[in-house]
Amino acid sequence: MSIQRRKKHNRSNERRKLKREEALKELEVLEKNCQNLPLNLEYESFKELPLSLLTQQGLQQSNYIEMTKIQRKAIPLALRGRDVLGAAKTGSGKTLAFLIPVIESLYRKSWTQLDGLGALVIAPTRELAIQIFEVLRKIGRKHSLSAGLVIGGKNVDVEQERINRMNILICTPGRLLQHMDQTANFKCDNIQVLVLDEADRILDLGFEKTINAIIENLPKERQTLMFSATQTKSVKDLARLSLEDPEYVSIIEDSEHSTPISLSQHYLVCELPQKLDILFSFIKSHLQAKVLVFLSSCKQVRFVFETFCKLHPGAPLLHLHGKQKQTKRLEIFNKFSSMKHAYLFATDIAARGLDFPAVDWVVQVDAPENAETYIHRVGRTARYDASGHALLFLLTSEEQGMKAALDKKKVPIDKIKVKSSKTISIQKQLQSLCFKDPEIKYLGQKAFVSYIRSIYLQSDKSIFKVDELPIEEFAATLGLPGTPKIKFVKAQSKNATRQKPKKVPGYSSSDEDEGNSVKILEMNSNTLPNLDVQEKKRKEANPKSKLDKMFNRKNMSVLTDHYKKLVDQEADNITSEEELITLKRANHELSDELKQPGRDPLSKRKLMKATSKKFIIKNAPRGKRLIFDDDGNPHQVYEFQDEKAFRSAGDIASQKKEFIEKEFEVMKKEDITDKIIARDKRQEKKIKKKVKLKEELEENMKSVVTLSTTLPMYKEFHEDELNKNAERDFEESSDEEYERLSNKRQAASLPDHTDLNGGEALINKKRKLLEIEEPKTLEDQEALALKLLNRL
Numbered sequence: 208m209s210i211q212r213r214k215k216h217n218r219s220n221e222r223r224k225l226k227r228e229e230a231l232k233e234l235e236v237l238e239k240n241c242q243n244l245p246l247n248l249e250y251e252s253f254k255e256l257p258l259s260l261l262t263q264q265g266l267q268q269s270n271y272i273e274m275t276k277i278q279r280k281a282i283p284l285a286l287r288g289r290d291v292l293g294a295a296k297t298g299s300g301k302t303l304a305f306l307i308p309v310i311e312s313l314y315r316k317s318w319t320q321l322d323g324l325g326a327l328v329i330a331p332t333r334e335l336a337i338q339i340f341e342v343l344r345k346i347g348r349k350h351s352l353s354a355g356l357v358i359g360g361k362n363v364d365v366e367q368e369r370i371n372r373m374n375i376l377i378c379t380p381g382r383l384l385q386h387m388d389q390t391a392n393f394k395c396d397n398i399q400v401l402v403l404d405e406a407d408r409i410l411d412l413g414f415e416k417t418i419n420a421i422i423e424n425l426p427k428e429r430q431t432l433m434f435s436a437t438q439t440k441s442v443k444d445l446a447r448l449s450l451e452d453p454e455y456v457s458i459i460e461d462s463e464h465s466t467p468i469s470l471s472q473h474y475l476v477c478e479l480p481q482k483l484d485i486l487f488s489f490i491k492s493h494l495q496a497k498v499l500v501f502l503s504s505c506k507q508v509r510f511v512f513e514t515f516c517k518l519h520p521g522a523p524l525l526h527l528h529g530k531q532k533q534t535k536r537l538e539i540f541n542k543f544s545s546m547k548h549a550y551l552f553a554t555d556i557a558a559r560g561l562d563f564p565a566v567d568w569v570v571q572v573d574a575p576e577n578a579e580t581y582i583h584r585v586g587r588t589a590r591y592d593a594s595g596h597a598l599l600f601l602l603t604s605e606e607q608g609m610k611a612a613l614d615k616k617k618v619p620i621d622k623i624k625v626k627s628s629k630t631i632s633i634q635k636q637l638q639s640l641c642f643k644d645p646e647i648k649y650l651g652q653k654a655f656v657s658y659i660r661s662i663y664l665q666s667d668k669s670i671f672k673v674d675e676l677p678i679e680e681f682a683a684t685l686g687l688p689g690t691p692k693i694k695f696v697k698a699q700s701k702n703a704t705r706q707k708p709k710k711v712p713g714y715s716s717s718d719e720d721e722g723n724s725v726k727i728l729e730m731n732s733n734t735l736p737n738l739d740v741q742e743k744k745r746k747e748a749n750p751k752s753k754l755d756k757m758f759n760r761k762n763m764s765v766l767t768d769h770y771k772k773l774v775d776q777e778a779d780n781i782t783s784e785e786e787l788i789t790l791k792r793a794n795h796e797l798s799d800e801l802k803q804p805g806r807d808p809l810s811k812r813k814l815m816k817a818t819s820k821k822f823i824i825k826n827a828p829r830g831k832r833l834i835f836d837d838d839g840n841p842h843q844v845y846e847f848q849d850e851k852a853f854r855s856a857g858d859i860a861s862q863k864k865e866f867i868e869k870e871f872e873v874m875k876k877e878d879i880t881d882k883i884i885a886r887d888k889r890q891e892k893k894i895k896k897k898v899k900l901k902e903e904l905e906e907n908m909k910s911v912v913t914l915s916t917t918l919p920m921y922k923e924f925h926e927d928e929l930n931k932n933a934e935r936d937f938e939e940s941s942d943e944e945y946e947r948l949s950n951k952r953q954a955a956s957l958p959d960h961t962d963l964n965g966g967e968a969l970i971n972k973k974r975k976l977l978e979i980e981e982p983k984t985l986e987d988q989e990a991l992a993l994k995l996l997n998r999l
């Protein structure tokens with residue numbers, strides 16, 4: 208190296224050293240300033256805080272200049288390393304209040320990729336996690352920290368691959384725990400900051416155990432920040448669990464109201480059957496608005512969305528609920544965010560944290576479960592410094608209880624009256640839609656049941672009174688021809704119910720009417736033979752119109768099958784939470800006359816139907832699978848012991864275990880036999896293929912004798928064939944064959960692979976075959992043909 212170049216090199220080295228020293232000094236100063244940050248001062252802007260230049264730039268470029276109240280209070284505390292439990296109104300900027308300390312904490316520790324995961328942010332829903340991630344990307348754009356999103360609904364493998372490279376993770380609790388359990392090398396032992404956003408919701412959603420398990424995996428020495436727009440006792444419990452002497456920062460407690468000042472809030476009182484008419488009329492009179500409409504369940508959302516779309520109210524309609532796929536949810540989220548005027552029908556999935564820009568109205572058609580949920584729902588409007596309106600529909604039975612709950616939570620809300628002259632009735636249109644489209648009718652039935660169920664499940668019985676609902680009128684306003692039968696059957700306590708022998712689906716006996724807890728049995732009224740006496744009387748008193756009958760006949764076959772399937776499925780998939788409420792299939796038992804065609808049927812039509820081939824085949828008893836013992840005696844696959852003998856054979860659990868083990872052994876043996884058969888078949892196939900290939904090659908050789916230029920083509924063919932065979936074999940083969948086949952494939956197609964050990968010999972052998980000299984004489988060609996044939 209010349210002297211000049213060396214000098215230049217030294218100069219740049221020095222410059223780098225100086226820069227490093229300066230950066231270290233800056234970090235030292237920053238750390239000192241943070242530790243000594245006076246907490247009694249009122250900071251107005253982000254500039255006044257000891258934040259890194261990179262964060263300052265990120266904030267400025269995102270137009271965050273002045274701090275909100277919660278940011279003023281919480282950020283200085285968090286910068287000093289304190290644990291914070293923060294409560295502030297919706298839309299008050301809590302996201303920045305925890306993200307800035309997260310970034311700064313890692314920055315001050317000179318965090319790099321080598322240090323691994325440094326911060327975890329946990330949010331209750333995927334949408335919220337995505338939103339937090341976007342804010343982090345905005346304000347952290349100048350930093351070189353890596354951040355990742357770990358939410359359900361995405362490929363775990365892809366996440367597993369990248370998760371270890373991240374410094375900050377934004378995640379939902381379930382998926383995070385999954386990675387903690389399943390992802391090799393996923394280390395959380397270096398976590399510096401843990402954030403729980405909407406902590407109370409995380410608990411509401413039943414993630415308490417998950418959170419506890421996550422916290423167990425984290426180091427004790429860390430900073431914890433928790434934020435929510437509402438704080439419940441359970442959050443404080445959680446705080447005790449994971450925060451060390453936390454600072455409780457509550458902007459709500461200081462203020463007169465727990466909702467934003469710029470939010471005007473009203474409620475109206477109506478009856479259940481009026482709700483959809485009022486909503487439709489509201490849309491008609493607010494076409495140029497961006498409105499979020501809350502309903503109690505996915506089914507309600509779907510029904511209202513589907514029917515209103517068909518009624519063309521004149522405003523763009525969207526819907527969002529938890530049963531949609533993640534990509535669809537995101538698409539709708541983005542669409543609604545970007546639209547100026549639109550109606551989004553949603554479940555409580557959209558209640559928390561989501562920052563849709565410029566929402567004018569939040570309309571709660573179905574009342575929220577409690578005052579906290581009300582606060583979060585209305586918080587989707589009037590965010591930051593914007594204004595907004597909220598309208599709550601209350602049933603007469605709900606008014607008193609809900610108003611008291613809202614007053615207690617410091618929610619200022621006024622009553623307004625609905626002008627009946629301005630309400631458009633859509634009942635007829637809904638009826639017609641249900642009549643024309645069985646899917647709509649089906650949705651209506653599901654919406655009906657899920658609404659009643661949601662009211663029944665509400666824990667605050669002072670607000671939600673299921674027995675005061677005008678059920679029949681409600682069904683009629685949904686356009687349904689009859690009331691899907693909802694029977695309240697008092698059953699015994701949950702445990703007692705479980706011990707009872709299982710009932711035949713669709714069969715409801717009078718013993719279900721005894722006990723303490725309540726069970727809902729739903730049936731399709733159209734196909735309901737076992738109506739109770741009252742119902743029969745009612746039907747006699749109100750004979751069905753011709754239209755009703757037509758309606759029923761038209762939709763009967765389409766709906767009942769579809770409906771039955773779904774109801775059956777649901778009955779099979781009942782979760783523990785749903786055990787109280789059971790969906791049951793309608794009892795489709797045929798009358799005795801129809802069952803026994805020999806007896807006198809009531810009418811000719813019935814007789815013909817009962818003796819038809821189709822009917823007999825359909826109703827013939829199903830064949831049973833029998834197995835024969837060595838003496839040729841038939842047995843059922845599983846034969847039942849008599850109960851006494853069964854009980855005397857030992858306790859149920861151990862018998863069950865023994866039975867499962869025995870069956871497992873049988874399955875294992877069967878499995879081996881199946882595998883042998885499959886392998887034999889594969890080998891047979893391969894031999895056949897080889898013979899065929901050999902024959903084809905012999906044919907080709909004949910042409911080689913006459914045309915020596917075909918050799919390259921032949922070579923290609925051979926390679927191709929080998930590749931194809933290898934691929935086919937690979938698909939068909941077991942894992943054990945994988946290596947052999949992939950070597951074979953490489954041998955046929957790849958160039959040099961000197962680093963392959965086992966495969967090397969094979970490659971060389973193949974290469975000999977492929978790199979043969981072009982034959983010049985007839986003898987050469989014959990020799991080549993022989994060699995090639997031998998290779999097979």
Ligand SMILES: Nc1ncnc2c1ncn2[C@@H]1O[C@H](COP(=O)(O)OP(=O)(O)OP(=O)(O)O)[C@@H](O)[C@H]1O
Nearest residue numbers: 271273274275297298299300301302436560562591
């Ligand atoms: N300092 C600030 N300056 C300007 N805008 C801000 C500031 N802080 C937050 N915002 C904006 O205010 C809106 C609400 O912020 P954010 O979503 O953090 O509220 P939140 O308190 O978390 O609400 P929620 O309780 O509903 O989750 C966002 O659009 C955000 O960009």
